[in-house]
Amino acid sequence: MARRKGNNRKKTFGARDDRNNGEWTEIKKDNEKWETYYKAQKFIPEKDWDFFKKTCQTQLPLTFRITGNRKHANEILDIFKTKHLPQLGNVEFEGEIIKPPVNLPWYPDNLAWQLDVSKTVIRKNEQFSKTQRFLVLETSAGNISRQEAVSMIPPLLLDVEPHHKVLDTCAAPGSKTAQLIESLHSTSDEPTGFVIANDADARRSHMLVHQLKRLNSPNLLVVNHDAQFFPRIQIENNGKKSFVLFDRILCDVPCSGDGTMRKNINVWKDWNTQGGLGLHTVQYNILTRGLKLLKKGGRLVYSTCSLNPVENEAVVAQALRQWGDKIKLVDCSDRLPGLIREKGVSDWLVYDRNMDLKTKENRGDIKESCFPPTKEEAENFHLDRCIRVYQHFQNTGGFFIAVFEKNGETQKDAVVDEPPKEEPNSAIVKKMKTDSGDVVVTKKEKLPRDANEEPFIFIPSVHPELEKCWKFYGVDDKFDKNNCLVRNATGDPTRVVYTVSKSLKNIIESNEDRMKFIYAGVKLFVAQRSDIECPWRVQSESIPIMKHHMNSARVVECTEDALKVLLTHAFPTFDDFKDESLVSKLKELKTGCIFVSIKRNDPLKEDLFLPVWNGSKCANLMVAKDDTHELLYRIFGIETTRNEQKKPQQQDEKKEEGKMTENKI
Template sequence: MGGRRGSRTQRKHFKQNRENVWKRPKTDSSSDPQNPNSNNPPWQPFATQNPSFDEYYKEQGIVSPDEWDAFMEVLRKPLPAAFRINSTSQFFEDIRSQLENDFMKSLQAEAVEGGDLEPIKPLAWYPDNLAWQSNFSRMQIRKNQTLERFHEFLKLETEIGNISRQEAVSMVPPLFLDVHPDHFVFDVCAAPGSKTFQLLEIIYHSAKGGSLPEGMVLANDLDVQRCNLLIHQTKRMCTANLIVTNHEGQHFPGCRSHKNISIGSETTNELEQSITQLLFDRVLCDVPCSGDGTLRKAPDIWRKWNGGMANGVHCLQIQIAMRCLSLLKVGGRMVYSTCSMNPVENEAVVAEILRRCGVSVELVDVSNELPQLIRRPGLKKWKVRDKGVWLASYKDARKLQKNGIVPSMFPSGKNYTDLTNNKKSANGENVNSEDIVQLDGPVPSADDLEEEVSDLPLERCMRIVPHDQNTGAFFIAVLHKVSQLPAIQEKSASSQRKLSTRNELHENLSDQATEEINGLEVISGDGTDEKILEVASKADKNISKIASEADERISEVTSDDEKISEVALEADLVDEPDEGAPESNSSEATQGAADKKIDSAKTGEKRKLQMQGKWKGVDPVLFFKDETTINSIKTFYGIDESFPLTGHLVTRNNDANHVKRIYYVSKSVKDILDLNFRGGQQLKITSVGLKMFERQTSREGSSAPCSFRISSEGLPVILPYITKQILYASAADFKHLLQYKSIKFADFVEADFGQKAANLMLGCCVIVLRDADKSLSDHIQVDTSTIAIGCWKGRSSLSVMVTAIDCQELLERLSVGMETEKNGTLAPENHSELDEKQDMSGENGTSLEEHDAEAKKIQDISATE
């Protein structure tokens, strides 16, 4: 219980949003130093020092003594800004070219002349010049026109989703996962979503020809508010290959199929052909930590930091990592990472993982990957500090009765006990004699501590320190799952034992029935009919009772049999020690925990199935099966039959008649949703799918032949399959639409285009930008470079259904070199009756203005993440 209480305290701390302490607040009269009546002192920056920090990390040997001053000097400076180009954006090459040939060269020239500017530069270790770093102050931005233009460029592209702002070292862990386009990837502690976005980029960038990749990302976070932040971040990706869930990482559900549940008209045989257990090819395990690697962007940590912060999250980190390994496929890769420099959260956790998993998991040497990334090998020795006392081994903790310390925090991981405690753990439980060393002699002084040295290959881990490449600090370890974990194998053996019980029950039933029959034969010899009838009746009852009991027990064994693998995943894979108690290696305890899980599963199964995943505060995920609506959409837009709509559409509304949004999911996500349904909706899904269709809510929209329009987010996916309600505009007419938002049919530059637009059916249509050498009647082969927007064909005009910020982005891309359009504001909006701000309302009636205001709040919150 101690461990859980400690971890819950830490989790509560992690939920709190961190203020931007580098930003000086506005001065008011109460804190004005010129005001004699001021009660409060003027604002002062945080002191970027902490004696305890210095003492702790000098003792741990994170860096050598001769580079300590350089390490601390950089650690006290604000962190440079870093950002990444979204490689899946259709304009990513243009953006990279603009950075390389415009901003970088201009700033380099000004740096040479003025001497006070640092040019922006790509991160040398990130592939394809897609990650960049800049280091300018607000004062420099205000004084320099090129910097101001660069700053506006960053803001616009970030809001569109073409650029993601992310700390440089935070970009490293996904690069070591070796993600392929067909991989199922699990991001266990995903908020605020920068790494999730990066993982999706990798999957999409390596997919073929702009088609949806076969893989997917499942992003999870403990806190609902942080899940919302994650959803907002990844929404800019416009992906159908993402599921966002809300669970504790260490208790993530073992989502398995119950074969006796059918879906619609599907048969059991069809279900058995689909996936029956949710396992992942890759897992990113970026766990909650003390966060002292982020001191440069969060200097408030300086005053809060103490040597015991890492001790409080150590056990939670092990639990999350072990749970992630249990969800990893054999042959898969997991990256364990923290933004902490503390070995108790880093090497100690990795060492404990390797001890628990044995030969099933290996620590991968990735020193040859990303050669331009400067990294340092992991430590093989370290100490633990608790309440001002240094501890070199668990022996010291036992003698000093340090109840918050566990053996896994130390390099050897050995447990120690004295001669008088009869080999009992700190909480009174029996422990095995293996890896236990008896105490002898007095506790040594701090100067005489005998340091333990790990015999595991921890040098294969990597630690990134700030002064090597002017970044934050990070720790990364790459793990490869060679075979099933030991606990899973143990559960399999238990499963075999339970299966053999079935045969024993059958034998017992046969034996008892035989005895009853033999009793009848013996009695029948004395010729007493009444006794024969009496014994026969009794035998019938006994046989019936035995058969009933046997069937019930056999049913239980079968049910247990089906759940045994799920229990192995849901139960802790090995006994998790309470904080302050040494680990117990008792297989009986593990089996007992599994049996309790089985009993709980049996009693709660019916309740789970009845709930059907209606999590409190979370809308259900339902497959959209209204054939009338689906056929109406197909007919209106002429959607080619090769595009898989049926079975790939989901909603979050139980009432099909009032569905406002229809989402599209990829094949991989569809399979997981099917599995989740068959398993009793164990996953608490907060977001899934790509918004593909939206119901028309305006007066004019309700009279259109099709009541759903194509969403801007979903248009790139469905565009190649649309054969109706689509027109190809010249560059002039396309720009005019973006500028003026609504144009009457007679006012288009090309009269034929205006006539074709007038001939379209009332409702949503798609306008594609055609090349200059193409005529209006030419069919254009759609590819990743095709530019298209959704519009509304009204009774007398054509109106765009794209946000103002998207219009601005497209105009700038189409007007390269035209500085007046590039830097000036657009003409006032001239929306038609189908005004986008009114029409694009949310499921609960949220207007676009409200949505933008909420997005601004979320951006402010995530600025320091």
């Protein structure tokens, strides 16, 4: 329902009719053209139509998946299954029994779940409210991702591995991209591959950043380009330039979206045949561009949240028609057992915008590629290898997926028409003094940017500020120190230093004049107090990487009892800790950022590594409030409320260490 519009404004979808005495009117979930179109296609048997339509008219259930490495994910799963699931069975609300959560049988390792409950139940029922609080905390901590069930399928079929170069052509809002990043990091904190997330809309690109930043991956690059004309990415190795061909590409293309009508009520009002007909060419262009950027032996997934064959099988067939035996559809019938699906179709009807049935011979302005393949083509194309998921099969949205593999390529495949390159600007040469002597830094100007966009400027590892950090935190030589960058016009480390993977540094430096970069890098060092030995602290975002490379007395062993003190006290004094060994080490260390390493007693649970500010008389755990609450619940079973804060302790010490408050993450 939309808010009241002004009397002189054009009435828009969902707006209240002021002639209706101020009452809200419910949107009618019906569309005669949609029903006529899909009944004629006969994809849904007549006996199942009413159930299919009724499902499309009901609310989409809440689904989520548990993320992280195996130990971490299993710990979160165990908490959900032991502390929440038993309490959600046989729950009665207003005289009705509420369905308990069920796992998605086709998602690996029981890590994806579905809750078919309304917001009213979640808000008013005590047990469901507790589960909602658990989900919110774990989502904030990055341990859970809320995502529509069918949206999880395409990334699973891409089979991303840590060394893969991955492109997501139409990434916003980012749930599938997050899944790709998680796969990249599934067996390694420091994968050698990367994920490039692209979206054509600048605003949606920045929304994408908001969604993906919580994953803290130095192997992620967000860019802003029209996927139909995605530029070739240049890299340089040993003085030789070449172009990137990707191991994995996801083309989840713009579509008419009738698979989303359970959550997007606009579809009921706006759906018409012209939507699919108008998008067909754009969808094909994105798919064929992806195929040109795919390496031999690589895999590409084409997907839509539409059931319309003009947007699905017709696009796939046209690609197979144009590429011949250089590509093939992959048979995924043995993948994701438990997923109820239908095969792709090789025959369908085409209607024009006026709902008139058309043929190839009498097609008017409709493109020939919108029509079904010939009998001979159908035998060769194997469109039955495509996947169709209908809403009523397992109470989900609707989705279409096709998986391609590339059998061959020519130089022509990889070199295609590009948008014209900007004329390169003059370079800026800068000389900087270091302990090791003068270093000359050359910075090329990038593409013209909006006033609010920040540049990406790499700084040498011998920069005096970085050298302080390497020494202070005992960072070993296995950590690649040459991939640090800043995002300010001066190119100097003044407030934040970021780090990216080596492969992404190569891409950023080699494509400043041809790509529009939106986001890359995780925060490595953040400026803190200037009156201490090292004015930089290690940011929490980079700890999953840095914990493997710090050989320093500033990494202190800590017991779970001491951790509990840090979690429940805002600024515990040294006297609050009962561990004399820990207190002795804290007193010996200079003021600044340190790290506590907590070994868990259970071999099935993940060890912890957390940042702490070490003051002259007290310490402070530097994690966000939501992360504090998540750790309290996960480690100690202590429940908190949404607005609850850490309990203030030792006000004198808090005043003395007042500057430390700005270091809270």
